[in-house]
Structures are given as C-alpha cells and as structure tokens.
Amino acid sequence: MTIQPECISCIAAQSKRVCEAIHADEMLSEKIISYVETALHDADFTLSPPLIAAPLYEQMALLAQSDDLYKEQKQHASEQAKTYTPFLEETIQNSDDPLIAVLKTAVVGNVIDLAAEVTFDLHDAIMSVFNTPFAHDDTQLLRASLTHAKTLLYIGDNAGEHIFDALAIRFLQKLYPQLSITYMVRGNPIINDVTLREAHEAGIEKICSVMNSGVPTPGFVYNLASAEAQELFDNADLIIAKGMGNYECMTPQQRHDICFLLKVKCSVVSMSLHQEIGDIICKLS
Structure with missing residues (x-):
C-alpha cells in the first residue's frame, strides 16, 4: 500500500504520542513534533506508511536519546497480556472449534497497538473480539491450508501481542502436529513492535523457531529483510x-x-x- 494523505496526519499525531510515552518535557516535545512535521512535508507518496514512519522514529529516538522509545509501555502491555493467558487458554480448550478460538486469540492481541493509542482496555477488547465474527472470513480456506502445510511462517506485530501469539502457536502445533513453525520479529525497536528481546523474554524460542527479520520498519518489507528471512518468506508453505x-x-x-x-x-x-474500522479480518490470498 502506498501512503495516503490521511496517513500524514496520523504519523504526525503519533509523534505527539511518543512525547507522552517518554514523558518528554516541553523543549524535547517541541523538537520531536517540529522535526516530524517538517519531514512529512517531503513525504514520498510512492512508499508505504511504515516505510515513511521508520526513519522518523529512528530520528525521534536519537532526539530522545533512547534506544527503545516504547520500552516502558511494551513491558506494561506484556505484563497485562500475561494475566489473560489462562482465560484464553481455557477458552480455546473448551471451544467447539479450537482453530477459530486460536485465530480470535491471535487477533485479540492485535488491539495492543501503541501507535494507535497509548492506553487500552484489554479486557473489553478481548470480549469484543470473541463476540465478533470475522468481517472478511477466510477461516475455512486457512483451515484447509493448515491441514496440508508443512512449514508456517508466523510474522509478529506488536509487543504484548506476542504473548497471545505464543499461545496461538502452541495450540496450532497441537492441532497441526506436522507443522514446523517459525516466529519472525522486527530487526530493531520501532514503535512498539516485537523484537528478539521480547520474544526471548516470553520464551517463544522454547516452543518454535524464532527469527530476526532484519527489517527496521513497523511491518515486513521484503527488500529490507535479511537473506535468511527472504528465503524463509519465499519457501514457507504458508x-x-x-x-x-x-x-x-x-x-x-x-x-x-x-x-x-x-x-x-x-x-x-x-x-x-x-x-469498516473496528472489523476483524482473516484474509487468505
């Protein structure tokens, strides 16, 4: 996807959330917000929003003298997510259709998005997702693909969310024991995306392979990935x-x-x- 005019105001708003997240004083806030607003004047509309955002976050981190702008928030999100894993595990085990429960668990994690908002109500989000059907529903196609696949590449998104990813992966392995699963994370801290540090803290390497994509953007960009990550992306069955x-x-x-x-x-x-905004999506192409 290429960036749209609406994305510019969204990224600008994210710079203000960064200032809130790091408790920046007035002088630092002015530096960060001014830098981002100036940089966005020359945005390349042939690029995707994450590609536009990546260098801006790198510079914001330099201005803030921080190697991980959202470290505190990521830790909080992870700890909060852990409190819900027993409930979600029980929900999957008692479900009439465990795969749907697994997919809902994975999507539940996707509400932990500090780029969208610094605070969130995870309990309400969980209840909402489990009571909402997929607006785009390719779950039956995915079920068939999982049955025949030997290798699965699971590309993570946000820290905190990775706690639910780990739970989903454990149950996918039970449902499809022939699957060899690799969990892929970002190359370095960018917004609140999951990196090797959070993956190892959660012990995900104990349940499946974990790979650093090498990608510095808030989304998997093939051309920026390591050769090893590209090869896995190209050759995974699913x-x-x-x-x-x-x-x-x-x-x-x-x-x-x-x-x-x-x-x-x-x-x-x-x-x-x-x-619609708020819809949950399972789209297989």
Whole structure:
C-alpha cells in the first residue's frame, strides 16, 4: 500500500504520542513534533506508511536519546497480556472449534497497538473480539491450508501481542502436529513492535523457531529483510502475518498463501479491505 494523505496526519499525531510515552518535557516535545512535521512535508507518496514512519522514529529516538522509545509501555502491555493467558487458554480448550478460538486469540492481541493509542482496555477488547465474527472470513480456506502445510511462517506485530501469539502457536502445533513453525520479529525497536528481546523474554524460542527479520520498519518489507528471512518468506508453505503494518507493507503481495490477521484501525486500511474500522479480518490470498 502506498501512503495516503490521511496517513500524514496520523504519523504526525503519533509523534505527539511518543512525547507522552517518554514523558518528554516541553523543549524535547517541541523538537520531536517540529522535526516530524517538517519531514512529512517531503513525504514520498510512492512508499508505504511504515516505510515513511521508520526513519522518523529512528530520528525521534536519537532526539530522545533512547534506544527503545516504547520500552516502558511494551513491558506494561506484556505484563497485562500475561494475566489473560489462562482465560484464553481455557477458552480455546473448551471451544467447539479450537482453530477459530486460536485465530480470535491471535487477533485479540492485535488491539495492543501503541501507535494507535497509548492506553487500552484489554479486557473489553478481548470480549469484543470473541463476540465478533470475522468481517472478511477466510477461516475455512486457512483451515484447509493448515491441514496440508508443512512449514508456517508466523510474522509478529506488536509487543504484548506476542504473548497471545505464543499461545496461538502452541495450540496450532497441537492441532497441526506436522507443522514446523517459525516466529519472525522486527530487526530493531520501532514503535512498539516485537523484537528478539521480547520474544526471548516470553520464551517463544522454547516452543518454535524464532527469527530476526532484519527489517527496521513497523511491518515486513521484503527488500529490507535479511537473506535468511527472504528465503524463509519465499519457501514457507504458508504465512500468517499479524497487524496493519504487515498488511500495508505486503500489499500488493509478492506471493500467494499469506493470511492477514488484523483489526482494522484506520480509514486507509478500511478502504483497502472494503471493511469498516473496528472489523476483524482473516484474509487468505
């Protein structure tokens, strides 16, 4: 997806959220917000929103003298997510259709998006997702693909959300024991995206392979990925990609058999998917 005019105001608003997240004083806030607003004047409208945002976040981190702008918020999101894993595990185990419960669990995590808002009510989000059908529903196609696949690449999105990804992966392995699963994370801290640090803190390497994509953007950009990550992307039988950032970076798609799992959070993605803001999506192409 290429950036749209609406994305400019969204990225500008994110700079203000960064200032709130790092408790910036007035002088630092002015520097960060001014820098972003100036940089956006020359935005390249042939690029995707995550590609535009990545260098801006790098510069904001430099101005703030921080290697991880959302470290505190990511830790909080992860701890909050952990408190809900027993409930979600029980929900999956007691479900009449465990795969749907697994997919809903994965999507529930996608509400933990600090780029959209610094605070969130995870309990309400969980209840909402489990009581909402997929607006774009390719779950039966995905079920068939999972049955025949030998290798699955699961591309993560946000920290905190990765706690639910780990739970989803554990149950996918139980449902489809022939699957060899790799969980892919970002190359370095960018917004609140999951990196190797959060993945290892959650012990995901104990349940499946974990790979650093090498990508510095809030979404998987093939041309920026390491050779190893590109090879896995090209050769995996099936890919599950979480969140809007991955959807934005991977649309149009470079291959078939990618399932996008996400909650629609903005008008640009809403128009692209022909769905409403707030809808949950399971789209297999």
